[in-house]
Amino acid sequence: DQQVKQNSPSLSVQEGRISILNCDYTNSMFDYFLWYKKYPAEGPTFLISISSIKDKNEDGRFTVFLNKSAKHLSLHIVPSQPGDSAVYFCAASAPQASGTYKYIFGTGTRLKVLA
Amino acid sequence: DGGITQSPKYLFRKEGQNVTLSCEQNLNHDAMYWYRQDPGQGLRLIYYSQIVNDFQKGDIAEGYSVSREKKESFPLTVTSAQKNPTAFYLCASSMSLGMSTFFGQGTRLTVV
Numbered sequence: 001d002q003q004v005k006q007n008s009p010s011l012s013v014q015e016g017r018i019s020i021l022n023c024d025y026t027n028s029m030f031d032y033f034l035w036y037k038k039y040p041a042e043g044p045t046f047l048i049s050i051s052s053i054k055d056k057n058e059d060g061r062f063t064v065f066l067n068k069s070a071k072h073l074s075l076h077i078v079p080s081q082p083g084d085s086a087v088y089f090c091a092a093s094a095p096q097a098s099g100t101y102k103y104i105f106g107t108g109t110r111l112k113v114l115a
Numbered sequence: 116d117g118g119i120t121q122s123p124k125y126l127f128r129k130e131g132q133n134v135t136l137s138c139e140q141n142l143n144h145d146a147m148y149w150y151r152q153d154p155g156q157g158l159r160l161i162y163y164s165q166i167v168n169d170f171q172k173g174d175i176a177e178g179y180s181v182s183r184e185k186k187e188s189f190p191l192t193v194t195s196a197q198k199n200p201t202a203f204y205l206c207a208s209s210m211s212l213g214m215s216t217f218f219g220q221g222t223r224l225t226v227v
């Protein structure tokens with residue numbers, strides 16, 4: 001049961017245009033969401049996060065939007081640059097019964113920015 | 116510079132052998148994690164540790180073991196009981212559980 005879904009395995013965007021990566025989740029208990037960027041043979045790098053009490057968080061070219069009613073979040077990159085070409089993972093966390101947290105990751109979307 | 120170091124980057128082992136993957140962090144983070152990535156799949160949590168001398172099973176802990184004797188170190192042992200050990204393994208840490216997580220460079224384990 002995939003609680004965090006990234007339904008688009010790949011996306012191609014022209015340099016300078018906007019990239020929109022989408023993520024859907026099923027667990028209404030998730031209260032913290034993150035986006036990671038991963039280059040081949042490297043570990044993921046944290047990009048941006050958002051708490052469930054917000055609906056938008058912006059950091060430079062990256063903006064994450066959260067729609068709790070739709071259980072949907074998206075990452076906008078504008079303007080897109082060739083160096084943004086990577087696999088992007090969204091992740092969600094929820095408190096467990098023990099009081100700890102656990103992260104659930106999506107399957108990733110491969111973004112290719114064309115020069 | 117603070118960071119998370121995984122070693123080695125590539126590891127080959129014969130089937131039936133146990134192998135230990137190293138993970139060290141100097142970020143003074145309390146929480147550490149091990150994930151596994153397979154082609155076409157997201158990161159799956161193997162084990163995590165909130166504090167020294169404590170760790171919890173993740174979603175796919177069978178065939179793996181960990182220890183957390185020091186705050187800086189969280190080694191993962193892939194035992195012979197793990198049916199499909201060939202994968203890309205990622206170690207991560209965060210200030211505390213639920214906070215933004217930082218990842219190491221990963222270890223690609225190939226069992227032949």
